[in-house]
Amino acid sequence: MFFWTVPTDEFTSQDFLDLLRRRDAEALRRLMDTYLPQVYRAARGAGLDEHDAEDAAQDTFVTFMEKVHEFEGRSHIRTWLFGILYHKISESRRTVQKRERTQDIEDVIESRFKTNGFWARPPRTTDSDMFDAEIRRHLEECLEGVTTDQRMAFVLREVEGLDSGEICQTMNIERSNLGVLLFRGRNSLRECLEDRNLGPTHPD
């Protein structure tokens, strides 16, 4: 079990929540000015195209306003918003969810190591500038091979900078599950980028 404190800002005050509960347009506008760009960016990061991300971000705020009377301020508003977004994305993706390729990546990682725990096939060598350039070229495509949950966890961590506690609340998972999602997501991306030829194989 981990402990984590709710960050405080104007959006966590009871006065502000009361304004939202009264459907105060100015209060909602302030909330949107701060968080709508983030929610939209997270939706794009999770794999939605421009149009779907716009719909999902809008729906997230509309749903938030429908439920704001249930919000007690025990978590941060941002966590709630990302949570609603995550719920919408995973619902819409449930029917088209790519076949879970979990086992594949676990096998690939396993094959990377010798039984004694040292590298059997170490990461390929490349200079870091080249790796950065390759990432820019191929990341979008490689992200397509990552499941929605792995992608969401990865984006909330790397792009939105949420801490583990907040991501677990958002996605309603345990810390260990988050670790597994990040492990699989990051390794899938690294393997995919390496497959796209990141320089010569290391000599040893």
Add this chain to the structure above:
Amino acid sequence: MLKCRELSTLVATDELENVGWMRRMEIRMHLLMCGHCRRYLQQIRAIGRGSRDLAGEREAGSDQIERMEEHILSCTCERPGEPDSGTPGDRE
């Protein structure tokens, strides 16, 4: 002794920061000696940087944000200047 497999798992699961000082020393020593793990760590970090760059390129423009805000307001709030209906509109 810390093995490459364990170190790479700590890196990929974001547990690197959460280990005790003894483990931290082991990690530091291991990274000092093991070029493969250093490279793995650099690549995982570079993937994070790349994803932030990509997200930065795809942020919504101000027009788009404005349009979305108007849509949300029209769905959820009284129009400015209109009297408050007095009902919070809670849907149970």
